[in-house]
Amino acid sequence: MDHLRLIVTFARAAEAGSFSKAARTLGVTPQAVSAQIRQLEQQVGVRLFYRTTRSINLTEEGRAFHERCRVGMETIQGGLDVLRDRTEQMVGTVRLALPYAISYELVAPLMGRFLDRYPQIRVDMLTLNQLPDVVEHGVDVGIIGGELPSSSLVARKAGAFNHVLCASPAYLDEWGVPDHVDALRGHRCVLLRHPRTGRLWPWTFQSGGDIVTLNPEGALSVQDAESQHRAVLHGAGIGQIASYYAAPHIRAGRLRPVSIGYVSRQVDVHLYLPQRDHIPLRCRALADYLLAGLKRNPDLVPATF
Structure with a gap:
């Protein structure tokens, strides 16, 4: 590394024809330039400049060395220009990490318009229900539902959702609609395990002025939200479903809410970046686009039915 510093000083002095201009x-x-040139000459054992009180001139060895340095410096500058172009232009690959259900329901529908707008950007979507190691997986932009476990991430809130207790009309027509919490014990319940802890999500209900937590016996327990959503939609039983998934199906009549005092806490959705500085323009473009798109989504808010 010290050799490189000395060589840069030599190249600047050779190009300028003056230690003062190079400085x-x-x-x-x-004086620092002169000292560094002497240090380089001592290391290579060759005089590189003829010096007078008014001027400097390259020796024959100095000219040969400068020609090699010039080629190397141009190569390095070319590499820097490539990096700068990739940072400042809408070109290259962005690695996007997000949970599967959010990817499937909220983000994938947005990608066509983004790719139309930025045809030279490629997006590599990494779907993981757990927050990935951003360094290990090379994450450029990420989306997560719930609390951010790392304070080092640069995050912005993109929206929020709650959960809706619901079932398919076919299931409710066959099994009946429960009219109180205890009636759930006679129903098939479709439960979801928390993607990070592996624990089953409890169900919470308003009873008078109290919140009652219920851990129903599940006829079906699943590891991912999309499997739960699909199972409930196709008649497997009653489940607490993310409002951004449930809302369009309820409007279309494919799901019906079960109104027995069920309440849900709000789950925030965050868009995050691994760092605040030196963000390539392509990554910032995708982050800004997704943030705006998620905020416009009418179903990415706590919903009541």
Whole structure:
């Protein structure tokens, strides 16, 4: 690394034809430039400049060395230009990490318009229900529902959702509609395990002025929200379903809410970046686009039916 610093100083002095001009370019004193040139000459065992009180000139060895340095410096500058272009232009790949259900229901429908707008950007979607190690997986942009476990992430709230207790009309027509919490014990319940803890999500109900927590016996327990959603939609039983999934199906009559005092806490949805600085323009473009798209989604809010 020290060799590289000395070589850069030498190249600047050779190009400028003056230690003073090179010093101004490098932001150091002429004495520092002179000292670094002497240090380089001592290391290579060759004089690189003829010096007088008024001027400097390259020796034959200095000219040969400068020609090699010039080619190397141009190569390095070309590499820097490529990096700068990829950072400042809408080109390259963005690695997007998000839970499967959010990907399927909320984000995948937005991607066509984004790719139309930015045809030179490629998006690599990594679907994981657990928050990934952003370094290990090379995450550029991420979305997560619930609390952010890492304070090092740069996050912005994109919206929120709650859960809706519901079932298919076919199931309720066959099994009846429960009219109180205890009546759930005679129904098939479709339960979801928390993606990070593996525990079954409890169900909570308003009873008078109290909140009652119920851990129903599940006829079906699943590991991912999408499987739960599909099972309830196709008549497996009653489940607490994310409002952004349930809302359009309830409007279309494919699901019916079960109104027996069920209440749900709000779950925030965050869009996050691994760091605040030096974000390539392609990553910022995707983050801004998704943030705006999620905020416009009418079903990504706590819903009541």
